[in-house]
Amino acid sequence: MxxxxxxxxxxxxxxxxxxxxxxxxxxxxxxxxxxxxxxxxxxxxxxxxxxxxxxxxxxxxxxxxxxxxxxxDTAWSDWSPTKSGAAGAQEIANHVAPSYKGSNGQQLVSVTGGEVKVADLPVRIALRNTGGTGDIKLVSGTGILYTMCGLGAHCAIAAGKASLQRMLLLRREALELALYTFKSDSSVDHVAVLMPPRPGERQIKDSSGTTRVAGNQGTAMLITRDSVKTALANPLSAIIPAQTPSVDTIAKSPEAAAVNALTGPDLFMMSIIEGQDATAYLVLDPIKN
Incomplete structure (x- = not known):
């Protein structure tokens, strides 16, 4: 042919x-x-x-x-992790954490990210007293766990003074971690963040009246994909501007109201207990205003 x-x-x-x-x-x-x-x-x-x-x-x-x-992707943020899952969560933690500074100008907390595990035990998240009814609700779906540590005693922030302003800045950081996670990994349904405890927050009295430190208690946040779907539909800078405020300026920052509204309902007192089947429970109790 x-x-x-x-x-x-x-x-x-x-x-x-x-x-x-x-x-x-x-x-x-x-x-x-x-x-x-x-x-x-x-x-x-x-x-x-x-x-x-x-x-x-x-x-x-x-x-x-x-x-x-x-x-x-680019329109939502100038940066995105190269991986998903636990590896992607740690990439996000490494990217976000250095931007948040304490009053001394040093990084506020160290952040680790990964699977929902504690001491290599898989963790079930349980919401207690949801809706004021006293019922217990197990959180279903795929999650990512971030842990903030201030490198002080029991992971409290070593420098500076605990305040509402500092807590608001930490909540902003937790929100940024969650938004990056949801945007980069469509399989994630919820993000849990263990917050650094306030000095003395974990001191409790046992049945004998002795004061001791409860290393398994503190404050945590649980952010679901559905609770931030509006934020995910807009560029990250619409909620989290590129310039991170300081402890002194966070309360007057443009994003303060949005951060407070988005994370207020997601703040809990937490405790971690070991289950009977080689698992652990992250028990979350709503914080009463």
Whole structure:
């Protein structure tokens, strides 16, 4: 077949005639040769045009895909983790934590992120007294756990003074961790954040009246995907501006009201208890205002 395409085709059509003593055939004039469908030149032009058209379609498809990707990711934030799951959570923690500073200008807390586990035990999250009814509700779905540690006694923040302003800044940090997690990993349904305890927060009296430190108690946040779906539909900067406020400025920052509204219902007193089946329970009790 390829040989057939390369074999010269005998001219057909009107008979040859003589013009000014020169034998002329209509199908073999320069114009006829360039436009005739069976001519090598014509076939070459068609092949080139097809190649150009194919390349153009590929480029157009690539640009369209690029626009879709950048529209969904880059438009939401200038940064995103390269991984999902536990590895992605730690990437997010490493990216977010250094932006939050204490009154001394140093990083406020260290943050670890990963699966919902404590001491390598899988954790079930239980909400107690939901709706004021005293009922217990087990949280279902896939979760990510972040733990904040201030590197002081029992992970309390070593420097500075505990205050409502500092807690609001920590809540902003927890919200930023959760938003990045939900946006980058569609399989995550909820994010739990163990907050650094206030000094003395974990001191309790046992049945004998002796005061001791309860290392398994403190404050936690539980943020669900549904509770922040509006924030996820808008650029991150609409809720969490790029410039992180300080402890002294957080209360007057543009995002203070939004952070307070979004995280207020998600703040709990927490306790961790070991289950009877090689698991642990993260028990969350609503904080009464």
């Amino acid at each position: 390829a040989e057939d395409l390369d074999t010269p085709v005998a001219p057909s059509g009107p008979e040859a005639s003589t013009v000014d003593g020169i034998l002329v055939n209509p199908s073999t004039t320069p114009e006829g040769t360039g436009n005739h469908p069976s001519s090598p030149r014509f076939r070459s032009i068609v092949v080139v045009l097809c190649i150009i058209g194919g390349v153009a379609l590929l480029l157009a498809g690539g640009l369209a895909a690029s626009k879709v990707h950048s529209g969904s």
